[in-house]
Amino acid sequence: MGGVRFRSPSTGRSIRAVLFDTFGTVVDWRTDIASAVAGYAERHRLELDAAAFADRWRDRYQPSMEPIRSGAREFVTLDTLHRENLDAALLESGIDPSDHDAGELDELSRTWHELTPWPDSVPGLTAIRSDYIIGPLSNGNTSLLLDMAKNAGIPWDVIIGSDMNRIYKPHPRAYLHTAQLLGLHPGEVMLAAAHNGDLEAAQAAGLATAFILRRLEHGPHQTTDLAPTGSWDISATGITDLAAQLCAASPG
Structure with a gap:
């Protein structure tokens, strides 16, 4: 150099x-996550504000890491946290993730790899x-x-x-x-x-x-x-x- x-x-x-x-x-991140959520919601006929859901999903980002930073939880990857946070955001939106195909939710969560x-x-x-x-x-x-x-x-x-x-x-x-x-x-x-x-x-x-x-x-x-x-x-x-x-x- x-x-x-x-x-x-x-x-x-x-x-x-x-x-x-x-x-x-x-x-x-917000534009691509909202777009992916909107596509998922349309395919499954879900009433969702995609941008608000993207914000809700992201809002769980730092809180989900705090138990790891404090030593209360063993380290897990951000992929794991994103997937857990997706389920939590769905529940918060009145949607039971257990009613949805886990593989499809995994794929939705992988949107974070493609920003x-x-x-x-x-x-x-x-x-x-x-x-x-x-x-x-x-x-x-x-x-x-x-x-x-x-x-x-x-x-x-x-x-x-x-x-x-x-x-x-x-x-x-x-x-x-x-x-x-x-x-x-x-x-x-x-x-x-x-x-x-x-x-x-x-x-x-x-x-x-x-x-x-x-x-x-x-x-x-x-x-x-x-x-x-x-x-x-x-x-x-x-x-x-x-x-x-x-x-x-x-x-x-």
């Missing part, structure tokens, strides 16, 4: 790897990759992230899934073990994310940070993460903007 690398004001180190939160930052990148994601990642190691720093398991990358043409150099760290963000080990697996000091790793809470945890673990604005991650009425709330190293309007700012780095 050539070129001048960005020197992080917060860590005092030159960045060697730029890693990305994936759901919401790199890919548009579409935001329009700027692939060109921005391709540009960043010329000078930095890039990969996901995600709660997704390795097979999920691999399928997503192959399906969407996401040009990762490396994929370290949560099943390799055996813990979920924002637990510090999720950030620190990823850096360790790359053979890097935490301060040489930058997390880019659309979620201020993720960046706060990464910064506390010693990583550099970049905020990526995604105004529509949660739909047109989004009220959270519309601006950076911390002293992150970079604030960008998208991944191509992040690439431009990294490429404009001057020698430290």
